[in-house]
Amino acid sequence: xxxxxxxxxxxxxxxxxxxxxxxxxxxxxxxxxxxxxxxxxxxxxxxxxxxxxxxxxxxxxxxxxxxxxxxxxxxxxxxxxxxxxxxxxxxxxxxxxxxxxxxxxxxxxxxxxxxxxxxxxxxxxxxxxxxxxxxxxxxxxxxxxxxxxxxxxxxxxxxxxxxxxxxxxxxxxxxxxxxxxxxxxxxxxxxxxxxxxxxxxxxxxxxxxxxxxxxxxxxxxxxxxxxxxxxxxxxxxxxxxxxxxxxxxxxxxxxxxxxxxxxxxxxxxxxxxxxxxxxxxxxxxxxxxxxxxxxxxxxxxxxxxxxxxxxxxxxxxxxxxxxxxxxxxxxxxxxxxxxxxxxxxxxxxxxxxxxxxxxxxxxxxxxxxxxxxxxxxxxxxxxxxxxxxxxxxxxxxxxxxxxxxxxxxxxxxxxxxxxxxxxxxxxxxxxxxxxxxxxxxxxxxxxxxxxxxxxxxxxxxxxxxxxxxxxxxxxxxxxxxxxxxxxxxxxxxxxxxxxxxxxxxxxxxxxxxxxxxxxxxxxxxxxxxxxxxxxxxxxxxxxxxxxxxxxxxxxxxxxxxxxxxxxxxxxxxxxxxxxxxxxxxxxxxxxxxxxxxxxxxxxxxxxxxxxxxxxxxxxxxxxxxxxxxxxxxxxxxxxxxxxxxxxxxxxxxxxxxxxxxxxxxxxxxxxxxxxxxxxxxxxxxxxxxxxxxxxxxxxxxxxxxxxxxxxxxxxxxxxxxxxxxx
Numbered sequence: 001x002x003x004x005x006x007x008x009x010x011x012x013x014x015x016x017x018x019x020x021x022x023x024x025x026x027x028x029x030x031x032x033x034x035x036x037x038x039x040x041x042x043x044x045x046x047x048x049x050x051x052x053x054x055x056x057x058x059x060x061x062x063x064x065x066x067x068x069x070x071x072x073x074x075x076x077x078x079x080x081x082x083x084x085x086x087x088x089x090x091x092x093x094x095x096x097x098x099x100x101x102x103x104x105x106x107x108x109x110x111x112x113x114x115x116x117x118x119x120x121x122x123x124x125x126x127x128x129x130x131x132x133x134x135x136x137x138x139x140x141x142x143x144x145x146x147x148x149x150x151x152x153x154x155x156x157x158x159x160x161x162x163x164x165x166x167x168x169x170x171x172x173x174x175x176x177x178x179x180x181x182x183x184x185x186x187x188x189x190x191x192x193x194x195x196x197x198x199x200x201x202x203x204x205x206x207x208x209x210x211x212x213x214x215x216x217x218x219x220x221x222x223x224x225x226x227x228x229x230x231x232x233x234x235x236x237x238x239x240x241x242x243x244x245x246x247x248x249x250x251x252x253x254x255x256x257x258x259x260x261x262x263x264x265x266x267x268x269x270x271x272x273x274x275x276x277x278x279x280x281x282x283x284x285x286x287x288x289x290x291x292x293x294x295x296x297x298x299x300x301x302x303x304x305x306x307x308x309x310x311x312x313x314x315x316x317x318x319x320x321x322x323x324x325x326x327x328x329x330x331x332x333x334x335x336x337x338x339x340x341x342x343x344x345x346x347x348x349x350x351x352x353x354x355x356x357x358x359x360x361x362x363x364x365x366x367x368x369x370x371x372x373x374x375x376x377x378x379x380x381x382x383x384x385x386x387x388x389x390x391x392x393x394x395x396x397x398x399x400x401x402x403x404x405x406x407x408x409x410x411x412x413x414x415x416x417x418x419x420x421x422x423x424x425x426x427x428x429x430x431x432x433x434x435x436x437x438x439x440x441x442x443x444x445x446x447x448x449x450x451x452x453x454x455x456x457x458x459x460x461x462x463x464x465x466x467x468x469x470x471x472x473x474x475x476x477x478x479x480x481x482x483x484x485x486x487x488x489x490x491x492x493x494x495x496x497x498x499x500x501x502x503x504x505x506x507x508x509x510x511x512x513x514x515x516x517x518x519x520x521x522x523x524x525x526x527x528x529x530x531x532x533x534x535x536x537x538x539x540x541x542x543x544x545x546x547x548x549x550x551x552x553x554x555x556x557x558x559x560x561x562x563x564x565x566x567x568x569x570x571x572x573x574x575x576x577x578x579x580x581x582x583x584x585x586x587x588x589x590x591x592x593x594x595x596x597x598x599x600x601x602x603x604x605x606x607x608x609x610x611x612x613x614x615x616x617x618x619x620x621x622x623x624x625x626x627x628x629x630x631x632x633x634x635x636x637x638x639x640x641x642x643x644x645x646x647x648x649x650x651x652x653x654x655x656x657x658x659x660x661x662x663x664x665x666x667x668x669x670x671x672x673x674x675x676x677x678x679x680x681x682x683x684x685x686x687x688x689x690x691x692x693x694x695x696x697x698x699x700x701x702x703x704x705x706x707x708x709x710x711x712x713x714x715x716x717x718x719x720x721x722x723x724x725x726x
Contacts, residue, residue, distance in 0.1 A: 002027050002028055002029045003021065003026060003027065003028040003029070003057060003058075003059050004028065004029050004031055004057070004058040004059065005017055005018060005021065005028050005029070005030050005031065005055055005056075005057055006031045006033050006045070006048060006049070006054065006055055006056040006057075006058070007030055007031070007032070007033065007054055007055040008032065008033050008034060008035045008040075008054055010035055010036070011035065011054045011055065013054065013055055014054050014055040017055050017057070018030060033045060033054055035054065040052050040053065040054055048063060048065070049063070049065035050065075051065060053065065267585075269465075270464050270465070270590050271590075273464070273465070273467050274590060274593045274598075276467055277467065277470055277593040277594065278593045278594075278598070280594075280668050280669075280671065280672040281593075281594060281668050281671070282667040282668050282670070282671035283671075284667065284671070286659070286663070286667070290361060290362035290364075292371060293362050293371050293372075293670045294362055294363070294364035294366075294369040294370040294371055294372070295357065295360055295362050295363050295364065295370065295371075295372045295373075295374060295666070295670075296363075296364055296365075296366075296367050296369075296370035296372070296373050296374065296412070297354075297357050297358055297363060297374045297376060298373065298374065298375050298376060300375070300376060300377065300403075300406070301406070303399065303402075304376075304377050304378065304399065304402075304403055304406075305350075305354070305376050305377065305378045308378045308381040308382055308385070309325055309351070309378070309381065311381075311385055312324075312325055314385070315381070315384055315385050316384070316388065317388050321345070323343075324343070324344070324345035324348055325348075325351065327342060328351070328352070328355045328650075328651040329344075329348040329351030329352050329355065330342035330344050330348070330352070330479050330650065330651075331343035331344045331345060331348070334477060334544055334545060336545055337477070337544070337545055337548060338488075338489070338492075339481075339485055339488075340478055340479050340480045340481060340485045340489075340650065341477050341478055341479075341544075342477060342479055343477065343544055344475045344476065344477050344479070345475075346460070346474055346475065346568040347380050347381070347384060347426045347427060348426065348475050349380070349424060349425075349426035349460060349472075349474070349475050350376070350377075350378045350379070350380050350381065350424055350425065350426040351378070351426075352475055352648050352651075352662075353376075353424045353458075353648075353662065354376040354378075354424070355651045356648070356649075356651060356653075356662045357374050357376070357666075359651065359652070360666065362666075362670070367411070367412045370412070370420075371420065371670060372420060372422060372669055372670060373412055373413075373420055373421045373422065374421075374422050374424075375403075375407070375421055375422065375423050375455075376424075377400075377403055377423060378426070379400065379423070379425045379426075379427075379432060379444075379446055380425050380426035380427035380431070381426070382399050382400070382444070383396065383427060383431050383432065383443055383444050383446075384427065387442075393434065393441055393444075393445075396434075396443070396444045397444050397445055397446070400432075400444055400445070400446035400449070401449070404449055404451045404452070407421075407451075408451065416454075417454050418451065418452065418454050418455045419454040419455065421455045421456070422455065422456045422457075422458065422669060423452070423455060423456070423457050423458065424458045424459075425447075425457060425458070425459045425460075426459075426460060427459070427460065428459065428460060428461035428564050428566065429447060429457070429459050429461055429462055429463040429466070429469050430443065430461075430463070430564065431443040431444070432444055432445070432446040432447040432448075433445070433447050433448050433463065434448070435448070447463075447469075453468070454468070455468065456468055456470060456669065457469050457470065458470050458471075458472050458665065459471060459472070460472070460473070460474045460566065460568075461564055461565065461566040461591060462591055464586060464590050470593075470594065471566075471591035471592045471593075472592065472594065472595065472661060472665050473571050473592060473595055473646050473647075473648075473661045474566070474567075474568035474570075474571050475568075475648055476568075476571050476572055476575050476646065476647055476648075477544045477548065477572070477575075478575050478647045479647065479648055479649055479650040479653075480647060480649050480650070480653065480655065480660070481649065481650050481652065481653050481654065482653075482654055482655070483655055483656055483657045483658055486643070486644050486647075486655070486658055489643075490639050490640060490643065493552055493576060493577035493639060494577065494635065494636070494639050494640075496552045496553070496577060497553075498552070498553055498554055498555050498578075499553050500529070500530070500531065500532045500550075500553050500554045500555070501530045501531065501554070501555050501556065501620065501623060501624060502524065502527070502530060502531040502532075502554060502555065502556045502557075502558060502581075502619070502620055502623055503524075503531065503532045503533070503534070503550050503551065503553070503554035503556075503557055503558070503578070504520055504521065504524050504531070504532075504533050504534070504557070504558040505533075505534040505536060505540070505541050505547050505550060505551075505557075505569060506534075506536050506541075506558075506560070506562070506569070507535060507536040507537035508521055508537070509562070514613065515560070515561070515562075516560050516583060516609050516612045516613050517560050517562075519612055519613065519615070520558055520560055520612065520619060521533055523618060523619055523620055524558070524619075524620070527620040530620050530624070531620055532550060532553075532554065534546065534547065534550050547569075547572060548572065548575075548576050551572060551573045551576035551577075551578040552576045552577065552578070554578045555578070555579060555623075555631055556578065556579050556580075556581050556605065556623050556626075557569070557573035557576075557578040557579065557580050557581065558581050558619065559573065559580045559581060559582050559583070559587060559588075560583050560584075560609065561583065561584045561586075561587055561609075565584050565586035565587045565591075566586070566587055566588070566591055567587060570582075570587060570588055571646055574603070574638055574642060574643065574646055575643055575646060575647060577635050577638060577639050577643075579603070579604060579605060579631065579634050579635065579638070580603070580604045580605075581604070581605045581606075581607060581619070581623065582600075582604050582605070582606050582607075583606075583607055583608070583609035583612060584609055585606070588600070588604070589606075594664055594665060594668050595642075595645050595646060595661060595664060596642070597642075602634065602637050603634060603637055603638050603642055604634075605623065605626065607619065607622065644658035644659065644660060645658075645659055645660065645661055645664050646661055647660055647661060648660055648661050648662050649662065649663075
């Protein structure tokens with residue numbers, strides 16, 4: 001007689017029970033109860049579980065299910081007093097909440113003290129995992145295992161079937177294990193981890209005091225499930241509510257009205273993910289030894305790189321791109337700016353990085369000696385050639401798919417499923433993350449391919465909720481060869497006589513009324529001699545010399561978002577010693593953890609773009625109030641501390657005192673040890689989101705923090721799942 005498990009694999013406890021049965025060879029029948037269709041709330045299912053919760057187990061007349069105490073809302077628990085009672089308009093007991101919080105962390109510390117230790121025992125103290133351990137370690141692969149071996153059998157109106165219980169394998173197991181212990185295990189399963197279900201994806205989290213965050217894992221219940229994203233305005237409060245209403249198929253038991261709070265939680269999520277990437281930063285300025293740090297550079301078929309360069313003349317309709325590929329992609333020399341200056345295009349990163357990697361001292365030619373595998377695919381040039389041509393999405397995706405197929409045939413890729421492979425892409429992440437062929441034809445699906453989810457992707461603009469997307473600086477016009485080139489430039493710009501308080505090099509966005517550029521331009525033009533505006537729409541920014549000299553003459557450089565959050569101009573201003581004024585944290589703060597410090601006040605001024613949009617602040621007047629001493633301190637930090645690490649040396653650079661952007665990136669990649677950061681990588685959702693919200697809106701806020709500012713970007717459930725390296 002089979003065990004009957006009433007479950008929905010969108011539910012973490014359901015998956016844990018199913019996997020437990022599979023691992024232990026327990027014969028069972030899975031009966032699907034569709035949460036999204038509210039089948040768990042039907043009278044038929046109430047006959048099986050009066051609490052109307054999943055999962056539920058039935059063997060003959062024996063029924064096992066979760067049960068809540070009748071006085072749940074009266075109990076003095078942390079969640080009740082901090083979230084549930086306030087949300088329902090009832091008074092709460094803050095003293096009891098504080099005591100419950102202490103108990104919560106005390107309990108979690110007991111788990112952490114032995115279970116999270118590398119060689120520690122499992123939860124029940126033995127050397128074999130139990131069902132409780134499964135509940136703490138569920139991840140996307142569990143979903144794959146669970147779904148690949150057995151498909152759920154639909155319930156026939158959820159009628160209870162009566163079978164003999166004594167002849168089952170489960171009966172033999174229960175006969176050996178006291179029922180009380182078995183019940184405790186199941187109770188622990190349902191209560192030990194926090195689960196958020198949003199439509200058709202799920203996050204499972206367990207906290208660690210050691211890192212002040214959760215260990216979190218995510219899984220979708222259907223492959224490539226698309227989350228519907230409405231057209232949003234830039235009102236965060238409205239936007240979050242709209243998306244939460246769409247994403248939630250099951251109503252929240254708690255009404256969340258604090259949209260600002262949700263965004264604050266979302267910010268903490270993004271910042272926590274950046275901490276993961278900062279944990280990979282090398283503490284050594286230079287690679288002193290290449291032992292165990294070999295870099296293998298794939299010799300790809302020419303169609304993946306060199307042939308793309310050969311199409312430069314037809315890549316962009318309004319210009320011949322070939323001139324930018326001279327001097328190993330640095331472009332033509334800019335003699336008037338000095339030694340080491342070139343007319344470098346912002347999309348030249350792939351070629352620059354490839355040239356430097358070929359000459360790295362740790363390059364190896366034997367795959368078995370490599371720690372890092374660099375794949376020199378010019379994906380940015382691949383998509384750039386199609387941006388302005390009327391071709392199908394299949395054509396755009398062809399080369400990327402061929403590359404993946406080529407890699408999958410390599411033993412070096414198969415060995416670690418690509419997790420030790422690195423791709424460098426010279427365009428923004430969104431250009432490689434087309435979500436829905438029916439909604440958008442922009443870009444490719446290259447970074448959405450399942451095979452690439454474990455690899456590291458280095459981009460000029462990362463996607464904020466993918467821990468494997470790492471932002472590295474846009475190429476600037478400065479490519480020093482020697483340390484003296486950097487020192488000479490540092491002295492020049494630190495002594496520069498800055499005649500203008502503020503400058504802005506850019507263009508308005510008349511087709512984007514929510515963009516603040518027009519407001520900034522008006523304020524600048526009305527400020528007299530305090531602000532200079534270089535209009536890029538009339539070709540004023542085509543000459544690098546004009547831009548760099550403008551920035552060298554300015555104290556502050558305005559850097560509002562454009563078509564996407566980041567700007568190459570941010571790095572041009574920093575290299576020129578001009579303090580960038582940012583209006584969106586995604587422009588720099590959430591992009592470049594290896595090259596910019598966590599304390600952004602050291603090198604920039606931040607002004608909320610909503611304040612500008614509502615005309616609550618005059619930028620020029622605000623910047624005039626920044627003390628001169630503070631400006632000088634920021635400029636010295638930019639010039640002497642940041643500048644060397646923001647530029648890419650030339651192809652034969654011989655820097656000794658300084659690390660350039662390429663060296664910093666390579667050293668961090670070589671220093672990174674995925675085995676030591678397994679739990680850290682999972683720490684992308686903070687405990688507060690789950691304990692204080694117990695719902696979906698915190699997760700939606702995480703997504704909307706980005707989407708609200710750039711509503712044209714399409715996303716799927718994958719955008720809310722952290723990319724794991726393991």
